[in-house]
Amino acid sequence: xxxxxxxxxxxPLSGQVTFERILKSPTEPGNWLTYSGNYAAHRFSPLNQxxxxxxxxxxxxxxxxxxSLQKFEATPLVVDxxxxxxxxxxxxxxxxxxxxxxxxxxxxxxxxxVRVCCGQVNRGVAVLGDLVFIGTVDAHLVALxxxxxxxxxxxxxxxxxxxxxxxxAPLAVKDKIVVxxxxxxxxxxxxxxxxxxxxxxxxxxxWTVPSQGESGIDTWAGDSWKTGSATTWVTGAYDPxxxxxxxxxxxxxxxWNGDVRAGDNLYSDSLLALDADSGALKWHFQFTPHDMHxxxxxxxxxxxxxxVRGVKRKLVVFANRNAFYYVLDxxxxxxxxxxxxxxxxxxxGLDDRGRPIRLPNTAPTLDGTPVWPxxxxxxxxxxxxxxxxxxxxxxxxxxxxAVYFIGDADYTKGEQFNGGGFRSVPGEQDWGxxxxxxxxxxxVAWEQKLFSPPWSGLLSTAGSLVFxxxxxxxxxxxxxxxxxxxxxxxxxxxxxxxxxxYSVDGKQYIAIAMGNALHIFGLE
Amino acid sequence: MVQWLMLLFSPQAQVLDLPAVNHxxxxxxxxxxxxxxxxxxxxxxxxxxxxxxxKGANLAVPSLPRAQTDLGLYKVIRYGIAETEMPPANxxxxxxxxxxxxxxxxxxSSTEVVDGxxxxxxxxxxxxxxxxxxxxxxxxGGVMGPSLTGIGRRRSPGFLRSKLLDSAANIADDFRAVExxxxxxxxxxxxxxxxDTWSIQFRDSAGMLHSLWKQDLSAxxxxxxxxxxxxxxxxxxxxxxxxxxxxSGLRGAN
Numbered sequence: 001x002x003x004x005x006x007x008x009x010x011x012p013l014s015g016q017v018t019f020e021r022i023l024k025s026p027t028e029p030g031n032w033l034t035y036s037g038n039y040a041a042h043r044f045s046p047l048n049q050x051x052x053x054x055x056x057x058x059x060x061x062x063x064x065x066x067x068s069l070q071k072f073e074a075t076p077l078v079v080d081x082x083x084x085x086x087x088x089x090x091x092x093x094x095x096x097x098x099x100x101x102x103x104x105x106x107x108x109x110x111x112x113x114v115r116v117c118c119g120q121v122n123r124g125v126a127v128l129g130d131l132v133f134i135g136t137v138d139a140h141l142v143a144l145x146x147x148x149x150x151x152x153x154x155x156x157x158x159x160x161x162x163x164x165x166x167x168x169a170p171l172a173v174k175d176k177i178v179v180x181x182x183x184x185x186x187x188x189x190x191x192x193x194x195x196x197x198x199x200x201x202x203x204x205x206x207w208t209v210p211s212q213g214e215s216g217i218d219t220w221a222g223d224s225w226k227t228g229s230a231t232t233w234v235t236g237a238y239d240p241x242x243x244x245x246x247x248x249x250x251x252x253x254x255x256w257n258g259d260v261r262a263g264d265n266l267y268s269d270s271l272l273a274l275d276a277d278s279g280a281l282k283w284h285f286q287f288t289p290h291d292m293h294x295x296x297x298x299x300x301x302x303x304x305x306x307x308v309r310g311v312k313r314k315l316v317v318f319a320n321r322n323a324f325y326y327v328l329d330x331x332x333x334x335x336x337x338x339x340x341x342x343x344x345x346x347x348x349g350l351d352d353r354g355r356p357i358r359l360p361n362t363a364p365t366l367d368g369t370p371v372w373p374x375x376x377x378x379x380x381x382x383x384x385x386x387x388x389x390x391x392x393x394x395x396x397x398x399x400x401x402a403v404y405f406i407g408d409a410d411y412t413k414g415e416q417f418n419g420g421g422f423r424s425v426p427g428e429q430d431w432g433x434x435x436x437x438x439x440x441x442x443x444v445a446w447e448q449k450l451f452s453p454p455w456s457g458l459l460s461t462a463g464s465l466v467f468x469x470x471x472x473x474x475x476x477x478x479x480x481x482x483x484x485x486x487x488x489x490x491x492x493x494x495x496x497x498x499x500x501x502y503s504v505d506g507k508q509y510i511a512i513a514m515g516n517a518l519h520i521f522g523l524e
Numbered sequence: 525m526v527q528w529l530m531l532l533f534s535p536q537a538q539v540l541d542l543p544a545v546n547h548x549x550x551x552x553x554x555x556x557x558x559x560x561x562x563x564x565x566x567x568x569x570x571x572x573x574x575x576x577x578x579k580g581a582n583l584a585v586p587s588l589p590r591a592q593t594d595l596g597l598y599k600v601i602r603y604g605i606a607e608t609e610m611p612p613a614n615x616x617x618x619x620x621x622x623x624x625x626x627x628x629x630x631x632x633s634s635t636e637v638v639d640g641x642x643x644x645x646x647x648x649x650x651x652x653x654x655x656x657x658x659x660x661x662x663x664x665g666g667v668m669g670p671s672l673t674g675i676g677r678r679r680s681p682g683f684l685r686s687k688l689l690d691s692a693a694n695i696a697d698d699f700r701a702v703e704x705x706x707x708x709x710x711x712x713x714x715x716x717x718x719x720d721t722w723s724i725q726f727r728d729s730a731g732m733l734h735s736l737w738k739q740d741l742s743a744x745x746x747x748x749x750x751x752x753x754x755x756x757x758x759x760x761x762x763x764x765x766x767x768x769x770x771x772s773g774l775r776g777a778n
């Protein structure tokens with residue numbers, strides 16, 4: 001009997017994460033069950049123990065060092081008293097969220113010839129049932145036993161030698177694991193995949209670049225579609241009512257030489273709405289047709305309800321790398337509103353259907369063309385946040401331009417396929433900001449300036465707070481209604497990750513990776 | 525065994541993924557062409573399209589102080605240079621070698637001619653130029669500007685010439701002039717050594733270090749100014765050539 005009680009007291013450490021639990025994640029605010037906190041990708045925590053009145057007393061509780069000098073971009077998940085993080089390049093560690101001590105570790109041996117343009121990074125796991133899922137830089141999807149870290153299955157998603165890799169956190173939807181891929185600087189052909197969570201068998205694949213005979217092929221000159229990229233390297237959103245998965249796509253390949261791929265280059269730099277069961281395309285919206293500046297639309301699509309011109313609509317809103325903020329109807333893909341949310345010099349504006357009206361002399365040239373925003377964009381992969389209480393959309397903004405060059409574009413499998421390059425604009429001082437926008441219009445409600453363009457996402461909480469971090473090492477909290485800075489802590493490492501919040505034993509914590517360590521903060 | 529374990533757990537464990545060869549195995553013309561492309565997208569932003577420097581060091585020189593051997597150059601590209609803006613690069617060994625080969629070609633093809641009189645340049649530098657007030661060469665000179673001890677290894681003659689004429693261009697991030705006004709009305713100035721969203725650090729003309737919270741300041745005038753004057757109206761063509769010749773010959777430590 002005593003033995004039975006012992007087991008009963010230990011078992012709750014790892015419960016089953018059903019699809020229904022993720023659907024209702026706001027009802028268990030102590031956990032963080034999916035990359036963006038909920039399927040609508042709000043990155044909002046309903047916890048309010050830490051709030052605008054006591055946040056000044058927030059203190060470091062523990063930290064966990066990773067044994068890698070690669071960028072540490074992981075969003076942790078927290079499930080019933082266990083925290084799951086990824087570490088660069090493609091490791092998983094289960095931590096005790098009270099103490100920071102590891103329960104188990106999954107360590108993957110990565111071939112030394114993997115191709116990853118921008119770091120052997122990983123942004124997090126998905127959890128479903130009693131499995132934990134990670135996409136690896138050698139382009140495998142791996143399912144681990146949530147209790148032990150043992151490999152349950154390991155399937156190749158693509159050929160890493162051709163430049164494919166997986167860095168995004170997968171998204172668990174129903175009985176499937178949706179996983180995006182990277183490799184947009186290697187002339188890959190992009191896709192979004194879903195796998196049966198139990199077996200690892202591929203359930204569907206949507207090619208983000210059409211092939212001969214398919215709709216959209218006429219937007220690619222000649223055979224250019226074969227190296228068209230349009231990768232899917234940032235986790236999307238899901239709406240159970242429309243049963244659609246919303247997912248952004250990356251730049252067309254080659255990045256800066258548009259001459260070799262005349263046309264709009266569908267479905268690069270787009271938002272895709274795919275049927276979650278079949279992967280069939282319901283609608284698409286292309287933000288930057290025929291992109292020549294590497295403005296991947298791999299930002300996080302955020303699902304909100306709102307009124308546009310007096311009509312209540314189901315919206316998806318999107319702060320794009322191209323410096324425009326977009327409001328779309330998420331049932332139909334109809335363009336409703338759009339305006340710049342950062343400095344841009346490449347478009348006169350958006351037309352009635354949301355298509356940019358390009359300005360002349362903004363394409364990359366041999367001598368270089370200065371254009372705002374920079375290659376890294378006005379925003380990037382890091383997450384925005386939506387607060388249902390304040391009704392505001394928060395985004396970390398990069399204010400920077402670049403000089404863009406055109407170059408040769410000869411494709412060789414597995415080699416970089418950029419067609420040009422870029423440099424910073426001489427004499428310009430880049431800067432950043434956290435901006436709060438009215439989600440239905442994009443009108444700025446407030447701004448908190450940052451010294452440098454940030455690489456950190458944002459978390460908003462029911463405690464009327466917005467958390468984020470800087471490139472100079474500070475984690476900060478702003479007042480969600482006014483933007484006033486209320487707390488900060490110097491960690492000594494650059495912020496390249498998204499914050500989350502969770503609670504254990506009735507205490508709320510804030511977690512964010514900074515530099516090469518995960519930092520946890522709580523009230524004393 | 526102990527040594528092996530130390531290697532495994534020490535920061536130097538990165539040597540484990542170094543190539544097994546000391547010399548660049550990818551120097552065919554096709555490799556150099558691929559290297560040129562990679563250089564254009566990955567390196568030219570700081571080192572300039574033809575390698576003659578800018579934010580990053582001048583690479584169009586016969587010998588690179590931090591990368592005198594092929595393997596040394598490979599390591600600099602692969603791992604970057606700590607505490608500088610030179611980042612590590614996540615490319616295949618072959619791609620890194622291709623870039624390394626192209627960088628060597630930039631050095632070999634450098635044709636910049638320095639025809640001034642370096643001795644006369646040194647006199648102008650220390651005399652009417654007044655350069656030592658702010659810049660050090662060896663142990664002599666000031667600290668308000670960057671040390672010029674090894675400037676000839678890092679900057680091309682063309683870059684040095686344009687800097688003397690247009691001093692406001694390419695101001696080093698940690699050598700910008702700053703003037704701050706405190707909320708109680710005091711004004712202080714110096715050279716900014718660091719800054720973030722909430723604080724600023726600078727060195728005043730006496731060499732004293734200051735750190736202030738921005739919340740205590742009513743104004744910060746920073747970033748686009750440099751105390752360095754333009755020498756356009758101070759030096760004639762011959763003076764300029766002589767100073768550039770002197771600076772190009774400074775090849776000391778660092």
